[in-house]
Amino acid sequence: MINWRSTYAIYRNELARFRRTVFGSIVSPVLTTSLYFIVFGAAIGGRISEVGGLDYGAFIVPGLLMLTLLSESTSNASFGIYMPRFTGAIYELLSAPVGVVETLLGFVGAAATKSLILAAIILLTAMVFVDYTIAHPFFALIYIMLVAASFSLLGFILGVWAEGFEKLQMVPLLILTPLTFLGGTFYSIDMLPAPWDKIALANPIVYLVSGLRWTFYGDSDVSIGISLGLTLGFLALCIAIIATIFRTGWRLRT
Amino acid sequence: MEPIHDPILDIRGLTKVYPGGLKALDSVDLSIRRGEIFALLGPNGAGKTTLIGAVCGMVRISAGSIHAFGGDLANNWRTARQRIGLVPQELGFDMFDTVERQVGYSRGLFGRAPDRARIEEVLRSLSLWDKRDEEIRKLSGGMKRRVLIAKALAHDPELLFLDEPTAGVDVELRRDMWRQIDSLRDQGVTVILTTHYIEEAEEMADRVGVIDKGRLLLVDEKEAMMKRLGRTEAHFVLAAPVSSLPESLRAYPVTLAEDGAVLSYRGGDGTGKGKAEVAAVATALLQAGIAFTALDQKESSLEDIFVDLVERQGLAA
Numbered sequence: 001m002i003n004w005r006s007t008y009a010i011y012r013n014e015l016a017r018f019r020r021t022v023f024g025s026i027v028s029p030v031l032t033t034s035l036y037f038i039v040f041g042a043a044i045g046g047r048i049s050e051v052g053g054l055d056y057g058a059f060i061v062p063g064l065l066m067l068t069l070l071s072e073s074t075s076n077a078s079f080g081i082y083m084p085r086f087t088g089a090i091y092e093l094l095s096a097p098v099g100v101v102e103t104l105l106g107f108v109g110a111a112a113t114k115s116l117i118l119a120a121i122i123l124l125t126a127m128v129f130v131d132y133t134i135a136h137p138f139f140a141l142i143y144i145m146l147v148a149a150s151f152s153l154l155g156f157i158l159g160v161w162a163e164g165f166e167k168l169q170m171v172p173l174l175i176l177t178p179l180t181f182l183g184g185t186f187y188s189i190d191m192l193p194a195p196w197d198k199i200a201l202a203n204p205i206v207y208l209v210s211g212l213r214w215t216f217y218g219d220s221d222v223s224i225g226i227s228l229g230l231t232l233g234f235l236a237l238c239i240a241i242i243a244t245i246f247r248t249g250w251r252l253r254t
Numbered sequence: 255m256e257p258i259h260d261p262i263l264d265i266r267g268l269t270k271v272y273p274g275g276l277k278a279l280d281s282v283d284l285s286i287r288r289g290e291i292f293a294l295l296g297p298n299g300a301g302k303t304t305l306i307g308a309v310c311g312m313v314r315i316s317a318g319s320i321h322a323f324g325g326d327l328a329n330n331w332r333t334a335r336q337r338i339g340l341v342p343q344e345l346g347f348d349m350f351d352t353v354e355r356q357v358g359y360s361r362g363l364f365g366r367a368p369d370r371a372r373i374e375e376v377l378r379s380l381s382l383w384d385k386r387d388e389e390i391r392k393l394s395g396g397m398k399r400r401v402l403i404a405k406a407l408a409h410d411p412e413l414l415f416l417d418e419p420t421a422g423v424d425v426e427l428r429r430d431m432w433r434q435i436d437s438l439r440d441q442g443v444t445v446i447l448t449t450h451y452i453e454e455a456e457e458m459a460d461r462v463g464v465i466d467k468g469r470l471l472l473v474d475e476k477e478a479m480m481k482r483l484g485r486t487e488a489h490f491v492l493a494a495p496v497s498s499l500p501e502s503l504r505a506y507p508v509t510l511a512e513d514g515a516v517l518s519y520r521g522g523d524g525t526g527k528g529k530a531e532v533a534a535v536a537t538a539l540l541q542a543g544i545a546f547t548a549l550d551q552k553e554s555s556l557e558d559i560f561v562d563l564v565e566r567q568g569l570a571a
Contacts, residue, residue, distance in 0.1 A: 003332065009362025013348075020350060088346025092405065095310040096363045097335040253314050254272065254307065 002105075006098045010106025011113075014080050018114050025076075025114065026121065029068050033122050036064050037129040040186060052188050054217060057130030062212040063185025065122055066147065070180055070205070072118050073148045074172045077111035077155030082168055085159070085251075094253060100246040104156070104239075111152035112145065119144050132216065140215035146231050147208060151176075153238035160251045179205040184213075189221040204230065260324070261285040262413055262444050263309065268318035270304050270468075278304040280468040281318070286413075286446060291439055293459035293476075294448045295560055301468040302448035303343060306415045310340045322413065336365050339411030341402050343418040349391035353382055356390060357404045364409035376407050380434065396427040403434065414438065416447040420454060432457055452560055466564045486528025487552055488519040490536070493545035500542035506535050517546070528553070 018025050041057035048056040084090040093103065126132060134140050154171075162168040183205030189197050200206055201222070211227025214220035220227070245252065258264075263286040270279040278301045286292050296302050307313035309320055311331065320327040322334040347356055357373050377383045380400040385393060390401055399419070406414060416435070420428040428451075435458055438445055449455055455462050456476070463473040472479070495514035507521035519535055522528015532551055539546060 001332075003365050005365045005367065006363050009359055012362070013359045016351070016355065017348065083348070084346075087348065088342070088344045089348060091310075091312055091340065091342045091346055092360060092363060094312045095335060095338070095340050097332040097365055098363065099332070249314050253312055 003097055003102050006096060007102040007105045007109075010093075010098070010102065011110045014107060014110030015113065017080070018076070018110070026118065029072055029118055030121055030125055033064055033068055034125055034129070036060070036067075037126060041129050051191070052217075052219060055130065058132040058217075059188075059213075060186055061123075061126050061130065061132045062216045063180070063183075063209045064126070065119055065144075066183075066205070066209045066212050067177070067180045067185055068118055068122055069115055069144065069147050070151050070176050070208070071172050073111055073115040073151035074155035074158065074176060076114050077108055077152040078159035078162065078168050078172075079155075080107045080111055081156050081159035082162055090252070100243055103246070104153070104242060108149060108152040108156055111155060112148040115148035115152065116145065119148070134216050135218040136215045140212070143212055143215050143228070143231075146228075146235065147212070150231060150235040150238060153235065153242060157238060157241055157245070160245055176205075179203055180209070184209045184221060204234070207231070258285040258287050260288070261321075262288045262323060263446070264321040265305075265309070266319045266321075268305070268308060268320065269316045270301075270308060270313060271316045278468050279308065279315075282465075282468070282470045284463060284470060284473065286444060287461075289439070289442050289444055290460045291435065291445045291447070291458050292461050292463065293455035294446065294463045294465055295450065295452065295455055296448070296465035297450060297564060300465045302465060303417055304468075305465070306340065306417050306446070306448065310338060310415060311335065336409065337412045339406035339409065339414040341406045341414070341416045341419055343421060345395075345398050345402065347390060347401065347405065350389055352387050352389055353377065353393070353401055353404075354386035356401065357408045360405035361408035364411075366409045372410070373408060376404050379437070380404050396423055399423060399427070403431075407438075411443065413444045413446070416445060418448055418450070420449070420451060428454075464560055464564070471564075485520060485553075486522035486532060488528075488532040488535070489550045490517040490519075490539065490546040491515065491548040491550075492517060493547050496544060500538070500544070502538040502542060503535060506531055506538075508535060 037057065037060075040060055045056035045060070050056070051059040084093060098106075158168065158171050182200065183203050184200070189200050189206060189210075192200055207222055207227040207230045210220040210222045211224055211231065214224040214227070244250070263284070265282055265284040268279050268282040268284075269277070271277050280301075282301075282305065284305075294302050294305065304313055308315050309322070309327070322330075323337060325334060327334055351359075354373060354377065357377065358368065358370075361373065362368065374383060377386055380403060382397065382400055382404055385397060390398060393401065403416075403419070419435075420431050423431070432454070435445055435447070447454070447458065459476050461474065462476050462479055464471045489511075492515055496510065496517075497514055499508065499510065499517075503517075506519060508517055508519050510516070511518050517535075517539070519528075519532055521531055529551075532549075536546075536549070
């Protein structure tokens with residue numbers, strides 16, 4: 001049976017931590033995204049005609065939102081579980097009457113919540129710079145929640161795996177950000193010359209960006225079914241890995 | 255020792271072997287009575303913290319069983335952990351959080367409903383109420399340690415582990431901690447404390463266990479242990495050195511030292527026999543016409559017993 005009080009305590013504690021670091025947590029990603037809109041949307045985008053029938057500024061909105069979602073969800077969740085390991089406070093979590101479900105709902109739920117708040121702020125910020133519409137707002141919300149949850153789970157795994165701050169930053173900075181840039185954030189895969197248009201399909205982020213773009217504009221590089229299936233598969237894989245971590249106590253219990 | 259009826263904690267054959275091959279716990283059997291204060295004594299690296307970790311869920315055990323509150327911890331860990339508190343040796347918490355929020359978090363984490371009055375009570379009992387809105391990082395070392403205790407008490411545990419609670423704290427705070435532990439005893443909380451300060455065990459504990467190299471060498475009532483393993487030591491400084499002992503002293507465990515200038519007695523069994531024999535030796539000396547100018551007598555402390563046990567264990571290994 002799920003211990004809801006414990007779950008809520010972890011969730012609340014994590015959100016309180018986010019509140020304490022509000023500048024880094026909210027202002028920084030919003031500022032970065034605004035700069036992207038100014039540079040790519042206005043400065044460079046003004047010289048690019050439509051992409052897939054969309055104004056360039058509007059075209060990059062889902063990709064930029066995905067960029068923030070991936071990096072923030074991963075970083076927040078990884079930091080959330082790594083910090084107690086680093087400070088020694090993990091003893092309390094391990095000795096508490098909580099298992100994998102409570103821990104995940106608490107830590108990952110809080111990280112995902114923060115990502116959703118950020119997503120909303122970024123969408124509002126985007127309105128300042130470009131005109132865009134959301135064709136399927138309900139699916140957009142579901143998809144954003146799914147991506148936030150999946151990458152918060154990935155972040156949790158990273159936070160358990162990392163043995164130092166350097167490793168903690170490694171995956172978001174060296175893997176996720178480059179893959180997102182190359183994953184169709186700023187261009188359509190159709191615009192790439194052969195064989196790069198085919199090679200790009202090996203990048204999993206392409207499917208995420210494409211899926212989100214479909215929820216916005218009803219059109220995408222790859223089928224929404226494939227995007228959704230891959231995202232759900234990734235979510236299931238992360239849950240399976242975390243369940244194994246808890247069962248074996250890897251990096252948590254000695 | 256008589257078996258303990260309905261122990262709050264019952265550990266059987268507990269063994270922990272770390273991946274490198276280090277055997278931190280070696281078939282430990284231990285039963286803890288409800289409401290007692292049990293001191294686990296041992297040198298650094300003896301296995302004290304591993305034992306606590308095994309019960310509290312930080313250490314995966316290699317063999318053996320742990321029953322808490324009558325249930326197997328492997329199956330009933332959720333309900334058992336709600337009733338167990340832990341004050342770790344190292345300071346480990348979110349230093350940027352405030353005292354009251356952290357203590358409230360601990361209560362919630364252990365599944366208890368928010369209760370500000372209870373949190374206030376805990377904080378007041380540890381003289382932390384005035385610091386409730388302070389960030390923990392701004393507190394002194396002693397205060398931080400109190401926050402750890404407050405966090406462990408926030409969910410009203412029935413069984414509390416204190417891992418080296420007074421390591422590195424000043425004398426005043428140590429006495430304060432002892433008062434706290436005494437008050438917990440009055441509230442019916444069972445306390446298991448690890449320490450390498452013998453004085454702490456002597457002052458606080460009802461029963462004492464001695465652990466070294468992962469093996470529990472001895473468990474007994476503190477008083478019984480003192481009686482069973484206690485010794486009397488007395489040194490008579492003689493007015494003039496003697497070369498041999500009179501016949502009347504042959505029956506006693508006495509030796510001559512410092513070229514016959516000091517007669518030493520080492521004996522007794524902690525029941526008062528030693529003191530009686532020292533008096534008899536004094537009478538025999540006077541009857542034999544051997545005067546002495548000073549007498550230094552002491553009963554062995556728990557520390558002597560502990561050191562002796564650990565040294566013997568070291569020799570046997």
